[in-house]
Amino acid sequence: MTAHLSAADPSELGFDAARLARLNTHFNKFVDDGRLAGYQLAVTRNGKLAHSQVYGQRDIAAEAPVIDDTIWRIYSMTKPIVSVAAMMLWEEGLFELKDPVSKFIPEFADQKVWRAGSVVNPVLEPLMEPMRMWHLMTHTSGLTYGFMYAHPVDDLYRRGGFDFGSPQVDTLAEVCTRLANLPLVFQPGSEWNYSMSIDVLGRVIEVITGQTLDEFLRTRLFTPLGMTDTGFSVPAQDADRLAALYGAHPATGKAMLLAEAGKAALKVPSAFLGGGGLVSTMADYLRFADMLRRKGELNGVRILSPRTVQYMTKNHLPGGVDLTSFGRPLFSETPYDGVGFGLLGSVTIDPVAAKLANSLGSYGWGGAASTTFWVDPVEDITCVFMTQLLPSDTHPLRSQLSQLVQQALVD
DSSP: OOTTSEEOOGGGGTBOHHHHHHHHHHHHHHHHTTSOSEEEEEEEETTEEEEEEEEEEEETTTTEEOOTTOBEEOGGGHHHHHHHHHHHHHHTTSOOTTSBGGGTSGGGGGOEEEEEEOSSSEEEEEOSSOOBHHHHHHTOSSOOOGGGOSSHHHHHHHHTTOSSSOOTTOOHHHHHHHHHTSOBSSOTTSOBOOOTHHHHHHHHHHHHHSSOHHHHHIIIIIHHHTOTTOBSSOOGGGGGGBOOOEEEOTTTOOEEEOHHHHHGGGSOOSSOOTTTOOEEOHHHHHHHHHHHHTTSEETTEESSOHHHHHHHTSOOSGGGOOHHHHBOSSOOSSOSTTEEEOSSSEEESOHHHHTSOOOTTOEEEEOTTSOEEEEETTTTEEEEEEOOEESTTSSOHHHHHHHHHHHTBOO
């Protein structure tokens, strides 16, 4: 699971082993009572493995247990990977963060913004300023998701085929053309709203490089980092390692198989969605997270400069405010109070307001199937949690994971 990491006695890394064991006790209960099929967890400090656990089933019906190289749908944990890929191009001078998105995707030049009305009779207004690259990376673009069910524009997305994903017949170029023909929820840069921004960012990467997003990620990021099991689909020869996808049964709360939704990971998509299309393993994602912890380098391979990683993981919301102040109180993969947003994911800016013991500057993100990762740069801790339960707010797994890791830290 952690070939690039050596294990160490938790006490040598400042953890109390008995307190770390509370992680297993707590999360095993979710499996034992049927709320989760299974899970995989890893905690590192100072670049060494402090704690790991595999428990339960990757496929309940097949009685197939979670194994070290189980493949997981990481959904929105794709976003930090694509943001890193974009900043690799930024470091080469191929775009500026203030560049209009329309410089690379001309259809976005004439986009309109929702002002009032209804889905059948919308009242729209012109852009006051262009949608810019930093708007995409911070989800302040005015784009949205069809599955939000919170705004008339969300309804327009669903009518356009954008619900949980995108119209399957489209390439990423066609996806962006369709998005550009839909109104924005607000003027770019004026609010925060979780959205398809990183899908659009993925298309910008394609335009700049002349490669498909999957090819760029494979050649420039996955192969150099040794992420051999990460991609936009699972090859046939590895299908038995793919975890089944589950939702919560509405009556019992127990994990319920989502067979049809789960099959999508076995097919190569026509549009490589940078906002949520990847599958990965614990070993692979730990490599990515450890590269970030090491400020852009892993095993002699430098992906980004230390200064770029530090810049990406600052709070980029205007005025340095948190998501409660600047965002819409809708679905996302992080709390709002005391949490800002960078060019990669969420950033803790006030642990007291967040009601979590994370260090100031901790950053990370999660995925729709309840996966999550975070890096604490103060304590030099990395944590990755994998499971397959939709949606991610079914249980408070992330907040509980954070508090259980932090309470085990004694030095």
